[in-house]
Structures are given as C-alpha cells and as structure tokens.
Amino acid sequence: MKEQLKRLRELQYIDLELDGFRKVKGEIVERIEENKGFLSKLIVDLEKQKEEFEEIKSLQRSKSDDLTYIKEQHDKRKKRLHNVGSAKEFNAVEKEIEGLKRSIGQTEEELQHMNEVIQSTQDAIADKESKVVQLQKSIAAEEAASADQIQKADDDIERLKARESEARGEVSKRVLHRYDFIRNRREGLAVVAAKDGYCEACYMAVPAQEFIMIQRGTTLCSCPHCQCILYFWEEAIGEPGGPSADA
Ligand SMILES: [Zn+2]
Numbered sequence: 001m002k003e004q005l006k007r008l009r010e011l012q013y014i015d016l017e018l019d020g021f022r023k024v025k026g027e028i029v030e031r032i033e034e035n036k037g038f039l040s041k042l043i044v045d046l047e048k049q050k051e052e053f054e055e056i057k058s059l060q061r062s063k064s065d066d067l068t069y070i071k072e073q074h075d076k077r078k079k080r081l082h083n084v085g086s087a088k089e090f091n092a093v094e095k096e097i098e099g100l101k102r103s104i105g106q107t108e109e110e111l112q113h114m115n116e117v118i119q120s121t122q123d124a125i126a127d128k129e130s131k132v133v134q135l136q137k138s139i140a141a142e143e144a145a146s147a148d149q150i151q152k153a154d155d156d157i158e159r160l161k162a163r164e165s166e167a168r169g170e171v172s173k174r175v176l177h178r179y180d181f182i183r184n185r186r187e188g189l190a191v192v193a194a195k196d197g198y199c200e201a202c203y204m205a206v207p208a209q210e211f212i213m214i215q216r217g218t219t220l221c222s223c224p225h226c227q228c229i230l231y232f233w234e235e236a237i238g239e240p241g242g243p244s245a246d247a
Helices: 002-083 087-169 173-185 208-216
Strands: 191-195 229-232
Touching (some): 002 087, 002 229, 173 229
16 A cells, blocks of 8 residues: 555646646636636627717717708798788797797707717727727737747646556556545645644644554555545655655
8 A cells, every 4th residue: 555655646746736737827818818808898898889979970960950950940930020911920930930049059059968978989989999909919918928838838737647647557446536536625635644643734633543554554544634645754755745865
C-alpha cells in the first residue's frame, strides 16, 4: 500500500497542477466572455435606441406637416377676413383665426420638445456607438493578448494529461475510485499527510489506532473527520510539503 500511496501522491501533484492551469485558462476565457456579454447587451440597447430615434423622427415629420397645414388654414382665413359680407361672418372667421393661432403655438411647442428629445437621443446613440467601438477594440486586444496564454495553458494541460493517465495506470481501480470520489467533493485535495497525529487537511487529531495503521502503510486509511486519504508524512521525503531529502 505504501507504493500505491506514493503513486497516488504523484497523481495528485499532477492533478493539482492541472487544476491550476485549467483555472488560469478558465479565468481568461471567463473574463473575455463577460466582456462579450456586456458588448452584446450594449448593441441590443443601441439598436433599440435607434428604433426609438426613427419613431420620433417620423412623428416629428408628421407633426411638421400638421403645422404647415394649420398655417395654410390660418393664412386662408386671414385673406377671407378682407372679403366677408357681414359682421357676424367677420366674427366667426376671426374666432377661427384665434383658434388656429393657438393650434400653431401648441404645435410649435410640441415640435420644440420633439427636437430636444431627438437631440438627446442622438447624443445617447453617438455615446453608445463609441462605447461599442471601444469595447470591440479592447476585446480584440484582450483576445490577442491572451491567445498566447491560452495556448500555453492548453499545451501544459495536454502535457500533464498524458502524465496523468500514465500515473493513473499505476494505481489500482479501487484506490482510484476512492481518490476521484474525494477529489470531487473536496475541491481537488484527496491525499493528505498525517503529521504528528494530525490530518493536514482538516487539522483534526487522527485516532491513535488509525495513526498506527497509517504509519504501517499496509491499508488505505481515511481521516475520520474530512474523509481524505491519509499517508504518513515521514514517507513523503523530498516530495512537496514532505520532509526535506537532506535531513
Ligand atoms: Zn482530515
């Protein structure tokens, strides 16, 4: 079992390294994806605002036609005022003119308000458009800059995967099954030293009887508290975290 535990430790060193490279790559990809998501949201907003802009432009055109029509009506009435036959008719036409004047004032006010909305919408569109361009540039730059990092991580992952499958071949199926099960549950750490009677993963004391078994290294022992597979620390001479080889 001592030999199996040694192989298992080797496997774990490889797997932890693999986890590290996968994490690095994952973070890069995630950051780019996040910015891409932000960009597509910005583009959707921009398109919506452009539609709104077109709508209000068309409303403005029809309002402007209304104004022309009302003004024409107003001028016609003004001319008629010179040719009316009676005072009654004069009063009626004058009333109409008053009404049309009010209408002109109101329509001009509405048009003024529309122009303001059009201006502010135009500004917002220009602002979003420049943000889109900026973001596209920064994403492209980030992708270019991280392409090498991703490639390197991929190469490292490939190289380690080959070593991983080799190392897995050295460990029995039963032990591997246990190892994988614990690794899945404990964010990568499955094989841990028992040092001075304590588990190095959860820092709880290992029962004395269990510790003796670990020292002997004849059976596969787990920490009763955190379930990690335990090995005797003194066995891991020269390994990462183990006793120094020259001591
Ligand atoms: Zn433990």
